[in-house]
Amino acid sequence: MTKFVIYLRVSRHSQGESGLGLEAQQRDIDIFLSTYVNDPELIATFTEVQSGADNDRPELAKALALVRTTPGAELLVAKLDRLSRRVSFIAKLLEDKRVRFRVASMPHADAFQLHIYAALAEQEREFISRRTIAALGAAKARGTKLGGLRPHTDLRNAALKAQADARATKLGTILAPMREAGKTYAQIAEALALMNVPTARGGRWNDVTVARALRRVEFTA
Known part of the structure; x- marks a missing residue:
């Protein structure tokens, strides 16, 4: 059983209020969990309305703290840019031995591929x-x-x-x-x-x- 902490993010309040951006992310996450994971355990979901260019995001900080303190837990995002739009931020997370994260839209991507994708984006x-x-x-x-x-x-x-x-x-x-x-x-x-x-x-x-x-x-x- 794999434990997941889900993180959803939209950049504008209008997206959060309409639910369109959040619904699309939840759809991708549901597809990932039902297709690529056997018996997933969902620990918590954190939702944020803030730009991905900002590294200081309270809800993301809470999600990462929970992952770091929960044995076997992984952070799950729908797309890599929902986690961050900065390659430096992604690289730092990849180097953090206490954090594992998965990207629903890239189910088979390893750490190297995620780093390259972030840099290209x-x-x-x-x-x-x-x-x-x-x-x-x-x-x-x-x-x-x-x-x-x-x-x-x-x-x-x-x-x-x-x-x-x-x-x-x-x-x-x-x-x-x-x-x-x-x-x-x-x-x-x-x-x-x-x-x-x-x-x-x-x-x-x-x-x-x-x-x-x-x-x-x-x-x-």
């Missing part, structure tokens, strides 16, 4: 931020008015587009070779599921989402 976020700034600068140079009645709309849209483009570029290194090798959309979806690669919304791949992603890759290239 941090680099991707930095790139998206720089790309957004460049996009806004180019829009301003063209005379596009930024702001108005909804001052954050242009910034948000630019950030979302930059994020989608960066994800498409990253996916292209996975999808394109499989498609060129003659794999069907369904076969590619199955391969992505085996590699624990989630869709942009955290769901499972199918032939439709694969086709849509490939179109996005071709558009971005």
Whole structure:
């Protein structure tokens, strides 16, 4: 029997109040527990509304303290970025001999893979931020008015587009070779599921989402 301390996190109060972000995380955790663990014991669940860039989070501190003082207990999060968006924080936890943690969406990942994934994710976020700034600068140079009645709309849209483009570029290194090798959309979806690669919304791949992603890759290239 494996003991788990569950940690859920959303960045905004609106996500916490709506339950959408929390529901998605709980769904992934339920899938993990029912599929990859025999007879799990749930000790406690801690929920936090705070940015993942903050290392000082009271609920996470409580969850980690419980893991450290409960023999055989592991911290369980839905996705790695729910634990932290900083690779330095992840690395420090991986070095803590008193803490073991699992990521529901990456059920077979070992410590080395988690460290690499955290580092790549941090680099991707930095790139998206720089790309957004460049996009806004180019829009301003063209005379596009930024702001108005909804001052954050242009910034948000630019950030979302930059994020989608960066994800498409990253996916292209996975999808394109499989498609060129003659794999069907369904076969590619199955391969992505085996590699624990989630869709942009955290769901499972199918032939439709694969086709849509490939179109996005071709558009971005």
